[in-house]
Amino acid sequence: MPEAVRVLANEWRQCGVKQGDVLLLHSAVSRTLRRLVRYGRKPDVNDILASFMAALGDSGTLLLPLFNFDFSAGVPFDIRTTPSKMGALTEAGRLHADAVRTGHPIYSFAAIGAHADQFRGVTNYSGYGADSPFGILHRLGGSIAILDLSEQESMTFYHYVEEALDVPYRYHKAFEGDYTDDQGCTSRRAFGLFVRDLDRGIETAVDPMGERLWEMGLYTGCRHGQGAGLRVIEANAVYDATAGVIRAGQAHGLLYTTEPQSS
Secondary structure, eight states, rough: HHHHHHHHHHHHHHHHOOTTTTEEEHHHHHHHHHHHHTOOOOOOHHHHHHHHHHHOOOOOOOEEOOOGGGGTTTTOOOOOOOOSSHHHHHHHHHHOOOOOOOOSSSSOEEEEEGGGGGGTOOOSSSSSSTTTTHHHHHHHEEEEEEESSSSSSTTHHHHHHHHHTTTTTTEEEEEEEEEETTTTTTEEEEEEEEEEEEEGTTTEEEEEEEEEHHHHHHOOEEETTSSSSSEEEEHHHHHHHHHHHHHTTOOOOEEEEEOOOOO
């Protein structure tokens, strides 16, 4: 293992990545790539990918978001070739020889590692539904890691909790388009998302909820842009804290805001 990969893997463990965990990773990698140069390596996202796999160990599983919103605008989806729009590390994960890709055309994921088969063949209708990769992560007792991104830019798991509790400021919306599966068969298919209610001026604003999680001592590691830049939290902890906020009627100001409506 290259020294730079080993050093990064050790840093991720110090931030809270556990061997054998199922880890959903949201990432921005430009700062880490610059750090690789200081370690004498050419900047290569595959080194970063290898460092997370090393931190998780042979019994661990890495889950990477491959989100792409083109299907909602009428662009055909092909599970074999449609790229991720969530950054270079996620695209490297999609192309990994051992990656298993889930089938929602907007919110798909790449799973690599010991539990990747748990995600094989998953083609959930609703992006944030109980049968989605978010739900699998939750049931497996996994964790969420965020590398150099704000809460607003990363923590999609909040929407999984919002759908589970059927919050009134979001609603179910269907999107239909041409869908090509892993066998190359194309058909017209519909998929759903639990979207914010634009008519009510609902705007996602989750940075305050991230601060709440820090205050509760649930995050470990570093804030984005500081130190290693990685923070880690258990998915169960995010679910319980977010559900508590919603049930207490405190979601406004922590999970969303309402823009004034014009007359």
